[in-house]
Amino acid sequence: xxxxxxxxxxxxxxxxxxxxxxxxxxxxxxxxxxxxxxxxxxxxxxxxxxxxxxxxxxxxxxxxxxxxxxxxxxxxxxxxxxxxxxxxxxxxxxxxxxxxxxxxxxxxxxxxxxxxxxxxxxxxxxxxxxxxxxxxxxxxxxxxxxxxxxxxxxxxxxxxxxxxxxxxxxxxxxxxxxxxxx
Numbered sequence: 582x583x584x585x586x587x588x589x590x591x592x593x594x595x596x597x598x599x600x601x602x603x604x605x606x607x608x609x610x611x612x613x614x615x616x617x618x619x620x621x622x623x624x625x626x627x628x629x630x631x632x633x634x635x636x637x638x639x640x641x642x643x644x645x646x647x648x649x650x651x652x653x654x655x656x657x658x659x660x661x662x663x664x665x666x667x668x669x670x671x672x673x674x675x676x677x678x679x680x681x682x683x684x685x686x687x688x689x690x691x692x693x694x695x696x697x698x699x700x701x702x703x704x705x706x707x708x709x710x711x712x713x714x715x716x717x718x719x720x721x722x723x724x725x726x727x728x729x730x731x732x733x734x735x736x737x738x739x740x741x742x743x744x745x746x747x748x749x750x751x752x753x754x755x756x757x758x759x760x761x762x763x
Contacts, residue, residue, distance in 0.1 A: 582655060583694070584692055584694025585619060585659070585683075585691050585692070586695055586696050586699040588659060588681070589606060589619065590703070592621050592653070592679060593606065593621060593703055594652075595652065595677075597625075597710065598625075599623065599677065600626055601623035601625035601676065601710065602709075602710055602711060603624045603710070603711045603713070604621065604623045604703075604711070604712050605620075605622040605713045605714075606621050606700075606714045607620040607622075607716075607717075609717045610719070611717075611719070612719055615684055615686050616682060616683070616684065616685055617665075617682065617685045617690070617693075618680060619680070619681045619682075619683075621678070621679050622676065622677070622678040623676045623677055623678075624676040625676050627671045627672045627674055627677055628671040628673060629671075629673045633669055633670075636653050637657060653679075656681055657681075659681070659683075659690075659691060660682060660683055663683045663689050664684035665682040665687075666680075666682050667681050667682075668680045696716065696752060697748075697749045697753045697756070700714055700749075700752055701748055704727060704739050704745065704748060705740045705745055708727075708738055708739035708740040711726075711727055712726075712727045713725070713728075714726075714752070716755075716756060717759075718760055721758070721759035722759065723752075723755040723758070725748070725752060727739060730744075730748070
């Protein structure tokens, strides 16, 4: 995948398939340590140890529409080919957490891409799910919490086009700010 945001979208779709109602997406860009960490946690159905190992295999999928499942293996490859690592922890009935790390300055590291588009797609698709997106660049932090937005909007659905447009601008503006206004 050309952008890391697409890997995030793929993993979150797995979380949604596991019936998660709360999904946390954490991105940390640590310039001093030259490290990028992407963490995705959910409260979905989780997996046992055997299944957790199987999802790392590109020739395994739970889908019936095809015989390969490349999402996680491609994310693993992206991290490891850029001097990073990949970890997955899951517990049946409790949820799953994945962490992909990258050398931030690695020449082959894909760009993060449009997290605004990724988050808007997720919220539009599943306004019933609570998404918490946290992005940290150095000591600057931005958080989008859809549960807080729902409280403010009350009866207005999150997938209302005007709300989605506001969410996109809110993310873009805040990412620009934590990246030094660039």
